[in-house]
Structure formats: C-alpha cells, structure tokens
Amino acid sequence: MILTRRELIAGSAAATGLLYAPAVLGQGKPKVVVIGGGAGGGTAARYLAKDSQGALDVTLVEADPVYTTCFFSNLHIGGLRDFDSLRHGYDKMAAGGVTVVNDRATAVDREARTVTLAGGQVLAYDRLVLSPGIDFVEDSVPGWSLDAAEIMPHAYKAGPQTELLKRMIQAMPQGGTFAMVAPPNPYRCPPGPYERASMVAHLLKQTNPTAKIIILDAKEKFSKQALFEEGWGKYYDGMIEWINPEFGGADVAVRPDSMEVVVEGVAQKVDCCNVIPAQTAGRIAAIAGLTDESGWAPVHPDSMKSRIDGNAWVLGDSSAQGDMPKSAFSANSQAKVAAMAIRAELTGSRLFPAKYSNTCWSLLAPEDGVKLGASYEPNDDRIASVESFISDTGEDAALRRRTYEESLGWYAGITADIFG
Structure with missing residues (x-):
C-alpha cells in the first residue's frame, strides 16, 4: 500500500x-x-x-x-x-x-x-x-447532613438557603446566640464566612444589639484576619467571638433537633446555627x-x-x-x-x-470595604501568583468607601460579563 x-x-x-x-x-x-x-x-x-x-x-x-x-x-x-x-x-x-x-x-x-x-x-x-x-463533604461536621440544612442552613448555595438564614437571624430572641461553623480550607469565597459574620453583626446591631456571635473554626488563621478583627473591634465590640482550635474550634459537632453546638464534648444551646461544611x-x-x-x-x-x-x-x-x-x-x-x-x-x-487575575472584596460595615487580590500566570505544574495586594489596617474612611464603591462597580460589571 x-x-x-x-x-x-x-x-x-x-x-x-x-x-x-x-x-x-x-x-x-x-x-x-x-x-x-x-x-x-x-x-x-x-x-x-x-x-x-x-x-x-x-x-x-x-x-x-x-x-x-x-x-x-x-x-x-x-x-x-x-x-x-x-x-x-x-x-x-x-x-x-x-x-x-x-x-x-x-x-x-x-x-x-x-x-x-x-x-x-x-x-x-x-x-x-x-x-x-x-x-459538601458528607459527615465533615458531625451531626450535620444536607437533610439538616433546613434547620441549620449552610447558605453556601445562594437562593432559598440565603433567605432562610436571614429569616432565622431576624427571628432570634433578644440577647440570643448565633453560631457559625466555619469551613476548612479550601472553600468557596465569596460568600466568605468572616464577611458573613460581619454582616450578621451589622444586622443584629440594628435589631438585637445584645446578641452574640460565635465562630467555631478548625483553622489556625484565616484570610484578611487582621482586617476583620480590626473591623469587629471598631463596629461590633464584644459581639463576635472567634474560637480557634486552641479553644475547641477543631472539635465541634452539632445537634440540629435541639439547636445545640457541641465543643469538645460540651453542649451549648444556640438560637441560630450556620453550618458551612467542608467542600x-x-x-x-x-x-x-x-x-x-x-x-x-x-x-x-x-x-x-x-x-x-x-x-x-x-x-x-x-x-x-x-x-x-x-x-x-x-x-x-x-x-x-x-x-x-x-x-x-x-x-x-x-x-x-494565559493570564489570570482575581480580587476579593469584603464588607466590614456599611461603606467600609477591604480587598485582596493577585495576578497569576501558569507554570509547569500550577497557576501561580506573581503579584499580590491587600488592604492595610488603619486605612481612612474615604479609602474604605472607595473600596466598597469599587466592589459595587465590579458586581455590576461581572454580572453583565457573565449573563450579557
């Protein structure tokens, strides 16, 4: 042939x-x-x-x-x-x-x-x-399953879960306790858990100012931590408590039927619980x-x-x-x-x-926005960060307002880019 x-x-x-x-x-x-x-x-x-x-x-x-x-x-x-x-x-x-x-x-x-x-x-x-x-990873939070999401919402797939979580926060008794089980790395962000805690605190400050927020976290540290902690001290002093592994954040279970969180074997009654499982x-x-x-x-x-x-x-x-x-x-x-x-x-x-970029904005309080981001390029084995930036602690109100307004412009722009 x-x-x-x-x-x-x-x-x-x-x-x-x-x-x-x-x-x-x-x-x-x-x-x-x-x-x-x-x-x-x-x-x-x-x-x-x-x-x-x-x-x-x-x-x-x-x-x-x-x-x-x-x-x-x-x-x-x-x-x-x-x-x-x-x-x-x-x-x-x-x-x-x-x-x-x-x-x-x-x-x-x-x-x-x-x-x-x-x-x-x-x-x-x-x-x-x-x-x-x-x-979500099954059994990553002992006692929680997707069947329990109507009692302890994750609100990490937006829609009915988002509205359910907000209604439950609004229905909390005066002086009640909101608990969040934060996810391990890696997780979808936004909606970042620490921005969520800030927004829950903002809502409660208007309607339930003696309420408490506890964040149960298996991580030793989290993204933008210094910025969030500065904001929490400035706007929500004493309302938000972050519980890291040293104090039991890595040993957490939940009991949806009785609305309890169990930290190192000790049960605590809460009024609303946002469970964000491993992903x-x-x-x-x-x-x-x-x-x-x-x-x-x-x-x-x-x-x-x-x-x-x-x-x-x-x-x-x-x-x-x-x-x-x-x-x-x-x-x-x-x-x-x-x-x-x-x-x-x-x-x-x-x-x-190929070139890639990312910016993540977070809102600490109305018109107080912070951000971090980077540009990226591919190398032999992964997409690698080549240049990064992050907001500074102590920035003035005008800069934080501009950062927030920038995020609004980004939302309008990206949704137009996605959906036409």
Whole structure:
C-alpha cells in the first residue's frame, strides 16, 4: 500500500493529538456543552458563542432558569442589598447565540462524548466544560447532613438557603446566640464566612444589639484576619467571638433537633446555627470521573483543560489549579482562558498566553470595604501568583468607601460579563 503525502501528514497529526476529528469532518458546527451557569460556565458559554461568531454550537446546561449569585449574598443577609439584585436570567445569553437548557446533568459518557440530563435528553459534544461549583463533604461536621440544612442552613448555595438564614437571624430572641461553623480550607469565597459574620453583626446591631456571635473554626488563621478583627473591634465590640482550635474550634459537632453546638464534648444551646461544611467539587465532576483523590478536578494551568480527559475543561470552584482562590472573579478569569483555548482547537483561531487575575472584596460595615487580590500566570505544574495586594489596617474612611464603591462597580460589571 502506498500512502499519499496528505495521508501521511493526517496520520502523523492524529497520532500526536494535533488533529481533532470534530473540527475537520465537516459534519456541522463543533458542539460545546457547558455544565453550570455561574461565573465560570456562564462566562465560558457566552464568550464561546460571541467570539466564535456562530462557528460553534454552544449549549449551556443550568438547572435554575434564574441564577442567584453567592457573591454579594452576604450583603443581603446584612440588610444592605435587595435579594432580587442577586438574581440574573439567561435571556440575553440566549439572544447572543447560546442554547440554554434548564435541566440538571446526571451523567457524562466521556467515551461517547454525551451528557445525559435529568429529563432524559442526551446531548452530544465535541468539547465539554464543567463549572458546577461546590458540593459538601458528607459527615465533615458531625451531626450535620444536607437533610439538616433546613434547620441549620449552610447558605453556601445562594437562593432559598440565603433567605432562610436571614429569616432565622431576624427571628432570634433578644440577647440570643448565633453560631457559625466555619469551613476548612479550601472553600468557596465569596460568600466568605468572616464577611458573613460581619454582616450578621451589622444586622443584629440594628435589631438585637445584645446578641452574640460565635465562630467555631478548625483553622489556625484565616484570610484578611487582621482586617476583620480590626473591623469587629471598631463596629461590633464584644459581639463576635472567634474560637480557634486552641479553644475547641477543631472539635465541634452539632445537634440540629435541639439547636445545640457541641465543643469538645460540651453542649451549648444556640438560637441560630450556620453550618458551612467542608467542600468538594460539584458532584457532576466526580460522576464524570474528572476528580482525583483530593475531591477536586486537576487541570492544566495554561488552559484549564482537564488532566484526565483532553476533551474536557473544568473551571472555577471545582478545579484544582494552584494558587487561585475559589471565587467568582477567578472563575470568570479562568473561563476566558478556557474559551480561547477551546475556540483555538475547534476553529483554528489564535491562541494567546494565559493570564489570570482575581480580587476579593469584603464588607466590614456599611461603606467600609477591604480587598485582596493577585495576578497569576501558569507554570509547569500550577497557576501561580506573581503579584499580590491587600488592604492595610488603619486605612481612612474615604479609602474604605472607595473600596466598597469599587466592589459595587465590579458586581455590576461581572454580572453583565457573565449573563450579557
């Protein structure tokens, strides 16, 4: 058998993974299925459709027809933001060329390249993007389970849980006790637990000024700790008590039926309890076989492509990528890199070097905002921080007000970037 020059080149390219069948067989537009319509998945879907100018068939799978952001949900709990301002629909994204399917993905067949939905629909894909956020580690807080979330809410998936937690705080008796079980690292942030404590304190200061807040924490330290502790002393003196491992924060159980927390074997009655369990990648990532023993999905730092499957990308909270926090800003940044990489593979468009960024704002009190952030670049094994910044303690009120206003502008900008 004599091979032509064209056959030799094609065979060599296929063997080295340089030629992707969906892009060259001429069987219609390459199909990209995106699971999860938040900061990662929503951004990826919108940018894939927009930047490919119709060359890609992009489908977004998201169970909720209206998405409620976890970021800024603490401000709603604190009474500083209306709940409706957290909710965003997909009409503009659909008008921009994304097929939006309001259903839940239940299975992924990576060999057949299909996604099965709860309603029975099966979607074929050439490339798959997963950005399903977080799920919770069972039994990470003894005595608590998802069944108990209606009694001791987590409010770490925004929506009904957010409103439930706020109602429970508002229903506390005068002088009552609010308890928070803080999560171990790594965890989704925002809604950061320490900003949440600040916003709960702000709400209680208006309506229940003798109430107490206890934070039970297995961590020796936490992000922006000096800034939070300064703010707590300034605005909520004596109201918030942080209990670290030295004083029992690492030995905590809960009893939802009797509304008790148990610290080193000693039970204490509380009036409201916010349990934020240990976290893991959104369940569909594990179902798809894209997570490792850590519970998170390992990805290549230069593209967010899965290290397990070359036809899949994992973004945002679910990914194990290196130094970036599990924030909406991070997910949005990662999604743009991933969309560019997918588009380059499927359409031959230009691929630029990956760069990432993140900023996390926290509100200590009305108009007193602080922030930290960094810029990142991929290296051989992870996304690495190359330059960082953080607010200083002792900053004047004008600077803190500007930081807060900056965060408002960011929220308006990122939600427009995600949802159109």
